[in-house]
Amino acid sequence: xxxxxxxxxxxxxxxxxxxxxxxxxxxxxxxxxxxxxxxxxxxxxxxxxxxxxxxxxxxxxxxxxxxxxxxxxxxxxxxxxxxxxxxxxxxxxxxxxxxxxxxxxxxxxxxxxxxxxxxxxxxxxxxxxxxxxxxxxxxxxxxxxxxxxxxxxxxxxxxxxxxxxxxxxxxxxxxxxxxxxxxxxxxxxxxxxxxxxxxxxxxxxxxxxxxxxxxxxxxxxxxxxxxxxxxxxxxxxxxxxxxxxxxxxxxxx
Amino acid sequence: xxxxxxxxxxxxxxxxxxxxxxxxxxxxxxxxxxxxxxxxxxxxxxxxxxxxxxxxxxxxxxxxxxxxxxxxxxxxxxxxxxxxxxxxxxxxxxxxxxxxxxxxxxxxxxxxxxxxxxxxxxxxxxxxxxxxxxxxxxxxxxxxxxxxxxxxxxxxxxxxxxxxxxxxxxxxxxxxxxxxxxxxxxxxxxxxxxxxxxxxxxxxxxxxxxxxxxxxxxxxxxxxxxxxxxxxxxxxxxxxxxxxxxxxxxxxxxxxxxxxxxxxxxxxxxxxxxxxxxxxxxxxxxxxxxxxxxxxxxxxxxxxxxxxxxxxxxxxxxxxxxxxxxxxxxxxxxxxxxxxxxxxxxxxxxxxxxxxxxxxxxxxxxxxx
Numbered sequence: 001x002x003x004x005x006x007x008x009x010x011x012x013x014x015x016x017x018x019x020x021x022x023x024x025x026x027x028x029x030x031x032x033x034x035x036x037x038x039x040x041x042x043x044x045x046x047x048x049x050x051x052x053x054x055x056x057x058x059x060x061x062x063x064x065x066x067x068x069x070x071x072x073x074x075x076x077x078x079x080x081x082x083x084x085x086x087x088x089x090x091x092x093x094x095x096x097x098x099x100x101x102x103x104x105x106x107x108x109x110x111x112x113x114x115x116x117x118x119x120x121x122x123x124x125x126x127x128x129x130x131x132x133x134x135x136x137x138x139x140x141x142x143x144x145x146x147x148x149x150x151x152x153x154x155x156x157x158x159x160x161x162x163x164x165x166x167x168x169x170x171x172x173x174x175x176x177x178x179x180x181x182x183x184x185x186x187x188x189x190x191x192x193x194x195x196x197x198x199x200x201x202x203x204x205x206x207x208x209x210x211x212x213x214x215x216x217x218x219x220x221x222x223x224x225x226x227x228x229x230x231x232x233x234x235x236x237x238x239x240x241x242x243x244x245x246x247x248x249x250x251x252x253x
Numbered sequence: 254x255x256x257x258x259x260x261x262x263x264x265x266x267x268x269x270x271x272x273x274x275x276x277x278x279x280x281x282x283x284x285x286x287x288x289x290x291x292x293x294x295x296x297x298x299x300x301x302x303x304x305x306x307x308x309x310x311x312x313x314x315x316x317x318x319x320x321x322x323x324x325x326x327x328x329x330x331x332x333x334x335x336x337x338x339x340x341x342x343x344x345x346x347x348x349x350x351x352x353x354x355x356x357x358x359x360x361x362x363x364x365x366x367x368x369x370x371x372x373x374x375x376x377x378x379x380x381x382x383x384x385x386x387x388x389x390x391x392x393x394x395x396x397x398x399x400x401x402x403x404x405x406x407x408x409x410x411x412x413x414x415x416x417x418x419x420x421x422x423x424x425x426x427x428x429x430x431x432x433x434x435x436x437x438x439x440x441x442x443x444x445x446x447x448x449x450x451x452x453x454x455x456x457x458x459x460x461x462x463x464x465x466x467x468x469x470x471x472x473x474x475x476x477x478x479x480x481x482x483x484x485x486x487x488x489x490x491x492x493x494x495x496x497x498x499x500x501x502x503x504x505x506x507x508x509x510x511x512x513x514x515x516x517x518x519x520x521x522x523x524x525x526x527x528x529x530x531x532x533x534x535x536x537x538x539x540x541x542x543x544x545x546x547x548x549x550x551x552x553x554x555x556x557x558x559x560x561x562x563x564x565x566x567x568x569x570x571x572x573x574x575x576x577x578x579x580x581x582x583x584x585x586x587x588x589x590x591x592x593x594x595x596x597x598x599x600x601x602x603x604x605x606x607x608x609x610x611x612x613x614x615x616x617x618x619x620x621x622x
Contacts (some may be wrong), residue, residue, distance in 0.1 A: 059523075059524055061520055061523060061524065084526050084528070087523065087524060087525065087526035088525075088526040090524075091524070092520075092521075092524040094517060094520065094521065094524075096515075096517050098515075098517035098518060098520060098521035099521070100518065100521070100535075100536060100540075101540070101619055102539050102540055102543065102617070102619055103535075111525075111527075111535055112525035112526060112527060115527065115531050115535070116525065116526045116527055116531070144619040145619075146619055160525070161524075161525075164525060164526065
């Protein structure tokens with residue numbers, strides 16, 4: 001297990017009694033969650049349990065209808081101005097990478113820093129190359145995403161998010177679309193990122209990753225947080241029956 | 254051939270069997286793959302030979318390129334009588350633009366290629382400088398063709414005609430309709446109800462009315478809708494109609510392209526903090542336009558050919574000039590030659606556009622499928 005020396009007691013995300021509906025369907029029910037700076041949280045649960053929706057609420061890709069979400073001391077409301085400040089502080093990595101296929105790897109990484117943050121092109125390029133080196137693909141910088149393998153694309157997506165120098169990173173099933181032999185390279189990148197002290201919320205079924213990196217594991221089902229515990233207790237003596245059932249299903253095959 | 258034994262994992266990459274790839278491979282696979290295919294190939298070659306032989310004879314070897322009238326043509330040879338074209342080529346190209354001023358058209362036409370080059374070929378050296386010229390070209394060409402400034406004689410629009418008229422209508426229509434089409438497509442997808450409703454109404458009206466009706470409106474009625482005192486010339490009115498008409502079609506083509514972009518692209522742009530216009534400029538439009546190239550080019554080619562419809566409101570496009578030539582008693586009955594010549598002009602222009610769009614599609618293809 002990676003020891004987390006960076007964890008502090010300063011909360012960067014606070015969710016209080018938050019609810020969300022898709023139309024009349026109640027997807028998130030009374031969610032309360034606090035995340036401290038440097039904390040690494042893994043969220044798991046069966047499909048349709050609302051775990052992706054939950055992290056998408058944190059950068060307002062989804063809009064909640066009730067309760068509060070406070071990110072970096074800013075409350076998420078319909079006000080466009082704080083929306084942009086939130087989004088440059090919160091990076092997100094998607095299941096299907098969502099790289100821009102018409103831009104090179106380097107351009108993918110520099111587009112937002114140049115236009116959103118107003119970074120000069122030269123600086124943006126240097127920053128992007130530095131981060132591409134960190135995810136170990138600087139030599140692919142001038143290729144297009146379509147020329148890379150899935151694992152490489154996901155690492156580019158991570159680098160692209162990091163180029164905005166976010167304080168929080170959200171991962172939405174980052175390895176679910178990958179071939180088995182590529183999962184490791186992406187997880188390794190994420191572990192290295194965790195070691196730098198990044199605050200991370202990861203939706204994943206990679207329980208090995210959870211055991212190794214997470215400070216806290218959350219189990220969600222039908223829109224509710226059923227159980228939250230440190231990895232050791234979570235895996236060794238889960239309290240809730242649904243957690244037990246879920247863990248027996250994903251660990252014994 | 255004997256099969257060599259290799260240890261597992263050490264099997265080398267062998268070349269394909271001879272005669273299955275390359276030029277001979279292609280010929281064998283496509284022309285002589287079976288007995289019936291071989292027979293078909295031979296029959297087709299013979300047929301094509303006889304057809305081409307007759308046609309080329311009529312077009313070239315037995316054709317007459319210079320004569321004073323049709324009767325004289327027939328006396329010389331029995332092929333095509335191209336004299337109807339060669340004797341009136343000036344009219345076909347320039348309409349009734351005064352002969353002494355035709356250099357103005359020539360310069361506008363040639364410089365048009367310089368103005369378009371940096372727009373059409375993004376990798377051109379010194380592109381930034383050339384783009385300045387592209388920017389001033391519309392004014393430059395207007396002053397040169399229309400006259401009335403810098404001592405250039407003003408030329409009446411009624412004297413415009415021939416291929417020059419086609420190019421003016423076609424190129425102006427194409428250049429103006431693309432940006433308007435893009436705005437309409439974005440407007441139709443807009444979250445602002447007023448913008449969306451206006452865009453939908455405009456698009457549906459323009460698509461729902463025949464172009465020829467719009468041209469009649471342009472020639473007879475458009476001035477009633479304009480503020481009093483404004484008086485657009487018929488040429489400008491026709492260009493406006495062509496532009497609006499094809500902009501509506503282009504808007505729908507681009508809307509298709511926009512809708513083909515996966516939702517994840519917008520989510521990624523949102524997550525990076527990009528606003529609507531940044532997303533539109535860097536993410537949506539580059540991808541949507543790339544997908545829409547064949548459809549956009551289709552509309553452009555359609556517009557270019559539809560410029561011949563102006564003949565019904567009395568403008569002398571190449572078909573009008575052709576009719577005038579045929580009405581001349583000397584050339585009476587040479588419609589085949591006349592219309593073939595006009596067809597050739599349109600074919601060359603449209604084929605060039607079509608090739609360019611293919612080239613652009615390949616260039617922008619970053620999927621590497």
